[in-house]
Amino acid sequence: MPNFQIGLTHFLVISSLLFGLGLFAVVTRRNAIMILMGIELILNAANINFIAFNKYGQLGVDGQVISIFVIILAAAEAVIALAIVLNIYNNFKTVNADEIDNLKE
Amino acid sequence: MNYYEIIFYVFAVLTVVSAGVVVFSRNIIYSAFALLFTFTGVAGIYVLLNADFIAITQLLIYVGGIMILLIFGVMLTTNVTNVEITTQTLKALPATIVVAIVSALLVSTMVSTKWAVKDPISVESTTINQIGELLLTKYLLPFEIASIVLLIAMMGAAFLARKN
Amino acid sequence: MLTQQILDGLSKFYPETILSVTILVIVFVELFFKKKTRVSGWIAMAGLAAAMLFTFLQVNIPAQTIFFQMVAVDPFSYFFKVLLILSGFLIVLFTFLSDEIRSSEFKTQEYYALLIALTLGGFLMASSVNLLMMYLALELSSLSSYVLAGYFKKSNRSSEAALKYVIYGGVSSGLMLFGISLIYGICGSLDMFAISAYLSANPVNLITLLIAIFLMLAGFGYKISAVPFHFWTPDVYEGSPMPVTALLSVSSKAAGFAMLIRFFLVAFQNAGHPTITTEGLHQYITLPGLHWPEVIAVIAVATMTLGNVVAIWQDNLKRLLAYSSIAQAGYMLLAFVVVSPQGISAMLTYLAVYLFMNLGAFFAAILISNKYKTENIEEMKGIGYRSPLLCVSMAVFMLSLSGIPMTAGFIGKFYIFSALINNGYIWLAIIGLMNSVVSLYYYIKILKNMFLIRPQGDTGAVSFGAGYSVLLLALAIPTIVLGIFFGPLTKFAEYSVQIFGLK
Known part of the structure; x- marks a missing residue:
């Protein structure tokens, strides 16, 4: 009889699924913005981990502070990445990562 | 099932299903809007984990900031009047298999690992006080460095995006 | 008490503080200049010089x-700070002398501010002892390098390089963060000392730990461009402005190595005492059941072999140097397989030597593209007769990179291979030697084009200004001198092996 009491494992399974979906977006999608969304999913998965471990391991609020930093960094990265994507669009008129291949061996 | 469990499953389903839509949708606009629901669902999960401040931060920064950026990015880089807003996928089958294996491994590890779980003690109603205190003591240096990171991000993005 | 602690921390944080202030000053001062000026470059140099001065003042501070x-001040981070400042300084000079940047229409305040930010990120990467701090430092240096890679925003090549860099970088840092979150779950802390203490006192689920470590390796591997996280390297190196490529190949890589060494040695050592083997060499103890040195060995061999083999087919000098720098990272990783102070000091020696020879090679490439407007090796036929000083220096750098005796590169490789042999990894040393022989082929190919084929068409001598020659010699002479008088360098490297918290 499995345990239906909501515990740490439930949250970790959600984060693993988010991670897997994010990874899938990253490896299969060609659109740079889609890849960015995949990265955001992975970062969210990591954040759920931090906060869940924090609650169930009785680790104070360190995990929550860490997740604030992660959110900050995610925002910074998204800003830079989108600026680069817009710039690419201005130059190439496409944001599909594999159509942009001037640099080849 | 008590309320806690019902709310948990509502948010869990919201998060995972909308994340699935993000990843599998062929239309990038749908993906972007589905991501909005994923972020909201994650915020709900934070509330269930006693992280009220993080939940609000998540809503403000992700839903209010990053999402808007992403949607702007989609709108600016895709000709919206054009019907073809699809994003083709690449080498889908091998990727599906690999990712499925990775996820299955991860889920089974998560379930089988004996994490250092302690008995829950009564929690304070809000964590803002403690977070504020930690940010200015133990995490003072990361806090300051984060400000430099934000400065660099702002400067870099402004440089790349502005017309000379 | 609390204030005292913070003030005490600040008094040992001057170099980083100076770099942060330099960023702000550059941004502020350039507001007053309408046209392109070099002022921000000079400010950057002044800031780096001041940071160097205060770093030197830290030499006698006890490790703490x-x-x-959050961060450690110890001989190990001291070594990397000196290395990073030297490299930053040289890159500012390269930028002054690069026609590519001079002719661009963009103002340069962001360029120099980002360059300093990258150096600051490297400082923190080399010294953080907390995984959160490490991740933050990694992002600081990555974010600035994304923008630097795309600095010529009108150029297709440059913006393509930036896109590839940001996508690969974002994914690997995301994977790394997920790994960090698993480590937090296993050990309950992100502090490396707490992780080490927990791991040596408690049984942990090995598979979970391994997954966490592999995910974290994605972040490290991407920074040092090790296989299989190297995909971005050739494209980014080829597309970025040349001084930026040089910066990425040295500063980013060095900081990545610092982070890798500190994390693996501090977090995964047992709390036990160092054992003394029969040769009297100290050996760091690693976690039982977790054979990460073997994992590193596989990555090292794959990295250098791939780098060297693919480099053979390259015609573009920048791309060739990109693959060559992947191979060089492989050699340095080899030294890390020997988990002992001898191996680490060999690696530090190699890094210092690599700074001169690799920056030298890139500077020579900058000069060639300034004067001959080409990056293609086939078009460099006979230029050895037209600009002898440049090409002789290039020869020195190439021979040093391949590890010919009497050059600094030989000393670096010699220490790495002898550390391997001393610790029973003879097969690894043999693979390394074979790789060096392969690498000789493509380094010599460049020299062959320069010297053995008579120039056709225009054969007039092409000379450079005095500044160029001085800088070229300033890189070439150490490359030779360090090959002969290597005592001080190896002493410094052996001293710098002291990592805080490592027993």
């Missing part, structure tokens, strides 16, 4: 952590 166990 500051700011509530």
Whole structure:
């Protein structure tokens, strides 16, 4: 009889699924913005981990502070990445990562 | 099932299903809007984990900031009047298999690992006080460095995006 | 008490503080200049010089952590700070002398501010003892390098390089963060000392730990461009402005190595005492059941072999140097397989030597593209007769990179291979030697084009200004001198092996 009491494992399974979906977006999608969304999913998965471990391991609020930093960094990265994507669009008129291949061996 | 469990499953389903839509949708606009629901669902999960401040931060920064950026990015880089807003996928089958294996491994590890779980003690109603205190003591240096990171991000993005 | 602790931390944090202030000053001062000026470059140099000065003042501070166990001030981080400042300084000079940047229409205040930010990120990467701090430092240096890679925003090549860099970088840092979150779950802390203490006192689920470590390796591997996280390297190196490529190949890589060494040695050592083997060499103890040195060995062999083999087919000098720098990272990783102070000091020696020879090679490439407007090796036929000084220096750098005796590269490789042999990894040393022989082929190919084929068409001598020659010699002479008088360098490297918290 499995345990239906909501515990740490439930949250970790959600984060693993988010991670897997994010990874899938990253490896299969060609659109740079889609890849960015995949990265955001992975970062969210990591954040759920931090906060869940924090609650169930009785680790104070360190995990929550860490997740604030992660959110900050995610925002910074998204800003830079989108600026680069817009710039690419201005130059190439496409944001599909594999159509942009001037640099080849 | 008590309320806690019902709310948990509502948010869990919201998060995972909308994340699935993000990843599998062929239309990038749908993906972007589905991501909005994923972020909201994650915020709900934070509330269930006693992280009220993080939940609000998540809503403000992700839903209010990053999402808007992403949607702007989609709108600016895709000709919206054009019907073809699809994003083709690449080498889908091998990727599906690999990712499925990775996820299955991860889920089974998560379930089988004996994490250092302690008995829950009564929690304070809000964590803002403690977070504020930690940010200015133990995490003072990361806090300051984060400000430099934000400065660099702002400067870099402004440089790349502005017309000379 | 609390204030005292923070003030004490600040007093040992001057170099980083100076770099931060330099960023702000550059941004502010350039507001007053309408046209392109070099002022921000000079400010950057002044800031780096001041940071160097205050770093030197830290030499006698006993190893310790500051700011509530966030960063360590120890001989190990000292070594990397000196390396990073030297490299930053040289890159500013390269930028002054690069026609590519001079002719661009963009103002340069962001360029120099980002360059300093990258150096600051490297400082923190080399000294953080907390995984959160490490991740933050990694992102600081990555974010600035994304923008630097795309600095010529009108150029297709440059913006393509930036896109590839940001996508690969974002994914690997995301994977790394997920790994960090698993480590937090296993050990309950992100502090490396707490992780080490927990791992040596408690049984842990090995598979979970391994998954976490592999995910974290994605972040490290991407920074040092090790296989299989190297995909971005050739494209980014080829597309970025040349001084930026040089910066990425040295500063980013060095900081990545610092982070890798500190994390693996501090977090995964047992709390036990160092054992003394029969040769009297100290050996760091690693976790039982977790054979990460073997994992590193596989990555090292794959990295250098791939780098060297693919480099053979390259015609573009920048791309060739990109693959060559992947191979060089492989050699340095080899030294890390020997988990002993001898191996680490060999690696530090190699890094210092690599700074001169690799920056030298890139500077020579900058000069060639300035004067001959080409990056293609086939078009460099006979230029050895037209600009002898440049091409002789290039020869020195190439021979040093391949590890010919009497050059600094030989000393670096010699220490790495002898550390391997001393610790029973003879097969690894043999693979390394074979790789060096392969690498000789493509380095010599460049020299062959320069010297053995008579120039056709225009054969007039092409000379450079005095500044160029001085800088070229300033890189070429150490490359030779360090090959002969290597005593001080190896002493410095052996001293710098002292990592805080490592027993």
